Amino acid sequence: MPMRALIIEDDAVMAAHVAGLLASREFDTEVVGDGAEGLRAAAARPFDLIVTDRMLPGLEGLDMVERLRDLGVPTPVMVVSALGLAGDRVHGLTRGADDYLAKPFSDDEFLARVHALLRRARPEPHPEVILVGDIEIRVKARTVHRGGRHVALSPKEFELLRCLAEHAGRFVPRSLLLERVWKLRFDPQTNVVDVHVSRLRGKIDDGFDGTVIRSARGEGYMLSADEP
């Protein structure tokens, strides 16, 4: 059964774009252009995901999220807003949003965040072991083996690999890695993430041909499962 997403966005072009992106991931989408209307729709029907703008006619996006949480609706909400300062994001998250993405965003980033959001929202416990090809990640023990051989990683490298593994086969933008691994909500000028990824590559690929971590279009990384 396809998942259902509610898109609350008053800009028709952006609404259609987001709807198109979600449709490419097998979502059924419903678009409304008004905050109050969005609140009514979200409260009336079950959705798996809500994507909302902030500056909306009818009801401000974050007010809408707050009302929704007061009503006990737990649906994961991603706020997509032009107000993209770190303080705005913190504000958005404290008022009940599950993720906060600044406009403009890249398609890959949006999809990676939707994926992460749904994964977190799933009720079943997170897996103890993540398997990606011949890579075995034991989350609790914080150990990594590849082809049966132990790979010694620093704590940050482990977090990096884990985050990539949770999105295996999908593009993970740098900003998401920065947020997950370093808890940073801004993009440093120098691509510090690249250096950390290249170190991780050096360790995980040691003794193997090619690399399991590919650069994806200059803006992020992908851990591919289909390596031999």
Place this chain on the structure above:
Amino acid sequence: MSAAATPAARLTRSSTLRLVGLVAAVFLAAALVIAVAVWTTVSAYIERRIVDTIRTDLVGLEEVWREGGEAALVRVVERRRGETGPEGHARVRLVVSAAGDKIAGDFAGWPNDLPPTGEVVRFRDPDDGVSYTGVVRRVPGGPDLLVAHDRAEHDAVMKNLARDLGLPIAVALVVALVATLGVGRRLLARVERVNATARAVEAGDLAARVGPSGDDEFGRLAAHVDAMLERIAALMRGVHHLSDQIAHETRTPLARLRARLERARREAEADPTARGAIPALDDAIAESAELIAVFAALLDIARTEAAAGDARGLAPVDLAEVVADVVDLYEGVAEDRAVILKVATAPAVVVGERMLLTRMLANLVDNAVKFSPEGGTIDVDLETRGGEIRLAVRDRGPGLPEGFEAAAFERFTRAETVAAVPGHGLGLPLVRAVALRHGMKIELERADPGLRVVIRARPAAV
């Protein structure tokens, strides 16, 4: 408020003390002029009184001679020998014949050959050195008469006068000084209120006001300062509002642009005949990403600046943890460039927005790494000294060109010497905006070689 902390130290540096000093000097000068005038007047008066007494005495003696002849005169003079004035000073008389021989009196002989002119004379007794004021008079057809008073009598009266005048002057001086001090301190306290407000605003509390303070010059100064602050606050609100509007109005078209480019690329990927367009679309996407990044950085700077003085969203943050986070982030990059990150920290808690502070330090370390020569060292030092937190990042790079310090914080300004290093010149402006938002002070120091950026902050109140 630190105003009350060291009133003594403040007073010595303040204008109050100078005012008190000035009043004392002027008062003393005026008192001196009056004292001199009084002194000369009184001195002349007393002198006249003494001379009057002497003349009266002479007239009396002359009458005695006229009525009783020389024998009566000698008797009177002898009887009154050793007579003194009210202060115990000698009053002397001498009767000498017209030929110049002593007939009777206190002196052994005619002192100093004083001529019998009837004028006032001053002379010194050659035997005991006592100074006298006296008058010599020739009785027509009779002897010469001398009556003289010890000058010490005059001096004693003047001494009494000095004592009687000195005390009131000293009391008046003390009263004037105390009054000046009091008035000065009151004025200082009112000026200090304006100063305290200015300091609070400088530290980031834009809501600080002096408040009503009367209708005199100081009151009007306070009112003007308050009006000025009100105006600044209104301008800040305007900037805030405008940047929100710009964010919304411009980011939405940019978002559409980005969305359309991404869609075009997906379509080009799916269509074998359109594959040739992919590199151009990738370039366009990269360019739009760049544009968006610059735009976002500008907005971040503007909104961070506009948020200066707004305490909302601020919490205690240990800068040592921020340093640890940033070093953790940049260690790899530094190592790749053979740059050594040397860190010395101690816990230092400020009130702030952790993400902004992390971003500020990340920008500084990012710059330091970018401009460091291979094998160079970057020092990141965090210390608390004299009630002030000092966070310093020092590199061994080329430093800033002469006179570039002020411009370095302007948007899009980059030194010509670093044209080869990528960047838009928005790093330091953001650093300054974050510092401003937290009421921190930022300084660029020449380190030869290299540059040291110092952030000074107040510790969070415990």
